[in-house]
Amino acid sequence: MEKLLPPDIVKQIRDVFQQLKNPVQILFFGTEKHCDYCAEIRQLLEEVSELSNLITLSVHDVERDADLAQLYRVQGKAPATIIAAREGDQVTDFGIRYLGIPSGHEFTTLIQAILMVSARDSGLMPQTREYIRSLTRPLHLEVFVTPT
Amino acid sequence: MLAYQIAMENPRMVLAEGIEAMEFDELSNHYMISGVPDTVINADAGRVVGAVPERQMLAELMRALE
Numbered sequence: 001m002e003k004l005l006p007p008d009i010v011k012q013i014r015d016v017f018q019q020l021k022n023p024v025q026i027l028f029f030g031t032e033k034h035c036d037y038c039a040e041i042r043q044l045l046e047e048v049s050e051l052s053n054l055i056t057l058s059v060h061d062v063e064r065d066a067d068l069a070q071l072y073r074v075q076g077k078a079p080a081t082i083i084a085a086r087e088g089d090q091v092t093d094f095g096i097r098y099l100g101i102p103s104g105h106e107f108t109t110l111i112q113a114i115l116m117v118s119a120r121d122s123g124l125m126p127q128t129r130e131y132i133r134s135l136t137r138p139l140h141l142e143v144f145v146t147p148t
Numbered sequence: 149m150l151a152y153q154i155a156m157e158n159p160r161m162v163l164a165e166g167i168e169a170m171e172f173d174e175l176s177n178h179y180m181i182s183g184v185p186d187t188v189i190n191a192d193a194g195r196v197v198g199a200v201p202e203r204q205m206l207a208e209l210m211r212a213l214e
Contacts, residue, residue: 037171073163079171083152095155100168109166113152122156128206132157139162139213141151142188144169144181 004040005047013111017052020118025086026057029069031078037101041079044102048111054118056086074099083113085120104147150205151187189213 005013028045030038042059049057062069062078072093074080080099085092094117102110116123124132132139155164169176169184179188187196187205194212196205 094159095163096152097164098166100171106166106168109149112149116152116156122153124153124157125202128202129157131206131210132154132162135158135161135213137161137213139209140190141154141162141164143151143164143166144176144179144184144186144188145166146169146184
């Protein structure tokens with residue numbers, strides 16, 4: 001199959017992936033219903049995962065793997081890409097998801113998210129960290145974007 | 149990316165979803181999204197339009213969650 005990522009982009013990603021420190025688990029949840037782009041997203045994530053042995057990709061289906069989809073809160077949200085941490089067989093969910101096709105600027109964000117999760121550090125300012133850690137009620141952030 | 153950083157800091161409490169507006173048009177219409185990025189905080193308890201600095205996002209979160 002023809003590659004989605006051009007060679008120059010592959011080289012750039014390989015370069016930044018030199019900074020990866022700890023293992024990252026990418027979970028992709030597709031669906032068989034009305035998902036024109038699921039195969040493409042899956043291929044894109046496979047190509048990214050192949051660029052570092054610290055990255056593992058698992059592919060799921062929101063209908064067939066309904067229990068797992070519920071655990072990760074992605075029912076009705078496919079195509080969903082989750083960037084999580086992995087230690088051995090243990091996957092730690094950081095509540096980081098991208099719903100849709102991660103192309104253009106959102107592809108860059110995906111790579112940044114992989115680097116952040118691998119570093120196990122949000123990189124936020126001390127006062128932001130303090131406030132977010134002190135939250136006693138759930139915070140749901142829905143960031144609407146368009147791939148440009 | 150800022151939303152992802154926030155989630156990373158407290159994943160027990162925070163869920164951060166980047167949502168492609170065209171693919172999820174029902175949700176976009178529900179929130180009447182007209183420009184991006186547009187951050188919806190707790191189902192419209194707050195709203196941050198545009199890419200804002202961390203300090204401003206923090207202020208908006210505090211306002212929305214107080």
